[in-house]
Amino acid sequence: MKRILVMGLMVFLAAGAAFGSIMLKVTSFSPADADFKSIYGGGMTYGGELSFAAGKSLEFWIGASYFSKTGKTSYTLEETKLSLIPISAGMKLKIMLSKSISPYIAVGGEYVLYKESNAIGDVSAGGFGFIGKGGLFVKVADFFGIDAHVAYSSCSIKGVDFTFDVGGLELGAGLVFIF
């Protein structure tokens, strides 16, 4: 998982430098699945997003993030560890309210890598889902801005014994570097 993260981060930085902007973001993730919420609860995700313009108001974006959390199994209350890596891509429509302020909405798809390890066993899986989000970009300087957004995703994954949703609501903020 770490090697994937490092490789992804390097590709991400290189692509951002070549085509547009890079956002480093932190989000607060609140899972939609009740079992997810019961076992692990929500938490912080860390990730980045690469965007490049496809017109005056349209951008394509691709991003990835990392979520890791420990929880308790339902009866024995033993430690269980979860890792998620959502990789998402989509289009973003920006509305230029002024030279420096532009709210936006975005939709896309995502693929989530899932790994869970506990006394019951170890399992890795993945699944496809969608994501939609809306946000506000504030350009602070020619090469730098601030992003705030809210997103909702849904991605169903089939584990060993259960199918569950690893999506949910995210509230995030990021630093955007413009090239």
Next chain:
Amino acid sequence: MNIYRHVGFSRKTLAFLVLVLCFANFPLFSLNKNGAKQSVDINAPMSWIQGYTLILLKESDIRSVNEAKDFVVSEGGSIAVISDAHAMLGWVPPSVVDRIVGKHGIESVHYEPVDTETLKYGDDTTRTFVRFFNSAASGEIERQYSSPRKAGDPLIRDALEHPFADPRSVVANLADKHVDWDADLARTANNGGIFPGYSDSMTGTIACMIFFVESNGSYDPDTYSWTTPAVDQVKAQCVLGATWWSNKASYYNKTATFYLSYTNPDRTEMRQPYEPILHPSTDDSLWITAIMANLGYSSGNKIARVTAYDAYLKSYANTQWAYSCFFAYNPSPASNTFTDGYFSYAYLGGPYVHMLYRNDGWSLTDIGRIFSHETGHIFWACDEYYQAGYGGCTSCAACSSYRPVTNGNCQHPSCNPTGSVPCIMRDNADAICNYTVQQVGWDVPLQTLTIQTGTGGTTNPTPGTYTYDRGSSVSVTAVADNRYRLKNWSGDASGSSNPVTVTLDSNKTVKANFQRIIYPPANVVGQKVLNRSLGQAEYINVITWEANSNNSDLNIVNYKIYQIDGSTRTEVGTVAATAELKFMQRKVGKDTQYTFEIVAVNSEPREGDAASVIIH
């Protein structure tokens, strides 16, 4: 006069009963071939034949024979039958043979059949004894015993009340016989004026004269005359009957040595006007008084005459007791009963037995057991058979006031509603019951039963030492204290059945061992629960319980959990008593049923009773 009566009893039924009962038995002791007592069944068929011994003597006069007999007994032997003969029979341990041969006129001791052709003694009684011994040592008697044969009708009312013997007539009969009568008169006086007879107790030495009654044709036609084979058969069977009693006496630490003598039918004294089988049994005074008169006993009735003869016989043979036995000859096609249906009988306490050569349906090889039965009456043994409408015993009451021993083996339903036991006095069985033992004057040996207990209970009867008749079966019940139970019996009992029955064939000790009950865990709950993470799950059998308050005074150190699979019990876990009283079995089948047992374990360590739980 009550004597045998021919009755319409099913002979097949009786034969079956007799055969069945003859094979039943009670455990006691017998002599082995070495003459030593061993723990075997006293009532095992033919127990007397073990170690049966023939002793040949140089002299045959009664004084010499008695001297030899006393010597053998003093050396550890036991003598069953003697006579005025060069032979006596009994049981002599081989280990003492070297010590006795050559002394007191003892010529040789035999355990194997003796060649009668080379036997240097030709007298009739010696040859009778040797022939009988040979048939015993060769196994012929055992074969006769074990071969199926027909049993006769029951011995209905064959025990006649003890008769009055007029002392004056008895004395008159003994006037010229040089018999010491004073002691007998004294005994009569000590017995409240009731003549006690010459057969008070079957102990010590007993003289029996066998009379072969023969007719001379002067009144009845002389229809039947004794033949030599018939006489020999009766003589041998009388030896068998006497040996049987002597053997049984040894089990009760008694001696009973029979002096058997025979008055052959060719003796002129045996010849009298009547052919007995043509008469009812109640006519027996006709030929008995005649025979007694021929022998010089002509005063008074038959009882006085035979009593006087018994007194003479006792004096002559130097025995303690005496009785007479009259045999009448009734070969086929003669009736096998007297004309009134009776065939064999005896007076309780003597003075005589009367038998036939052929006794109703009984075999000629059964003469000995009938002779034993009638001899039992001579020594005050009660009848124990019962058949509705025909008498026998009718209650557990004693049959005589002379020795009022309860007749507890009486076959009558009022006495034994669930059945009595085989006995010589019930069905001529090769067995003897404790009641008969006491009735003939033998004390039933007492055995002690010591009952002990460990901690945690008592017994019923309570712990202690008790005395019972030998052969008694005693039931001992363990009574555990609260929170205790019977663990097992030790000593002369084993197992954990309660109550336990102890057969007192020797002194015995039994101990009831109790153990503190370790109670099963309380409030045992078993359930199958789901344990899951986000993407994985397992089912867990979860068993919880609580410590049983009844174990609060015990040092319970842990609990063991067993899984039961059919007949297999597998330990699957241990939980310390100080830990959470909970057991989990993980990754079990969702739809599988599981059975568990949970036991508390103390510091011994000993596991307690199990609590079971089934988890679906």
